[in-house]
Amino acid sequence: MENALTWIAGNQQIIYIVILMIFVGIEVIGRVPSVLHTPLMSGANAIHGVVIIGAIIVMGRAEADNYFALILGFLAVILGTLNVVGGFVVTDRMLEMFKSKKKGSK
Numbered sequence: 001m002e003n004a005l006t007w008i009a010g011n012q013q014i015i016y017i018v019i020l021m022i023f024v025g026i027e028v029i030g031r032v033p034s035v036l037h038t039p040l041m042s043g044a045n046a047i048h049g050v051v052i053i054g055a056i057i058v059m060g061r062a063e064a065d066n067y068f069a070l071i072l073g074f075l076a077v078i079l080g081t082l083n084v085v086g087g088f089v090v091t092d093r094m095l096e097m098f099k100s101k102k103k104g105s106k
Contacts, residue, residue, distance in 0.1 A: 045087025052080040 008015065032040060055076035062069035 045083045045090070048080050048083040048087065052077055052084065055080060 055073045059070055059073035059077070062073065
């Protein structure tokens with residue numbers, strides 16, 4: 001417990017920046033018109049592949065007994081993969097709306 005408090009005290013400014021980024025992100029996304037949500041979301045989720053690569057690098061360089069880094073990296077890979085796949089699924093569904101329907105099929 002003392003190690004966690006020491007880490008928090010040493011990284012207090014970074015924690016404040018992350019909290020501020022969360023609030024700024026919510027405000028920016030809240031101001032986007034609903035017509036633009038799907039194209040922006042699908043593109044941004046595809047960029048999330050960088051997080052997957054970073055998480056794999058972190059897990060590869062982590063020491064074998066550093067379970068926190070390994071678990072955090074594993075979660076980042078899983079969640080990043082879900083985000084990328086979701087972005088492509090949304091993009092595919094969005095593009096399906098613009099395809100012409102074949103004659104004779106309902």
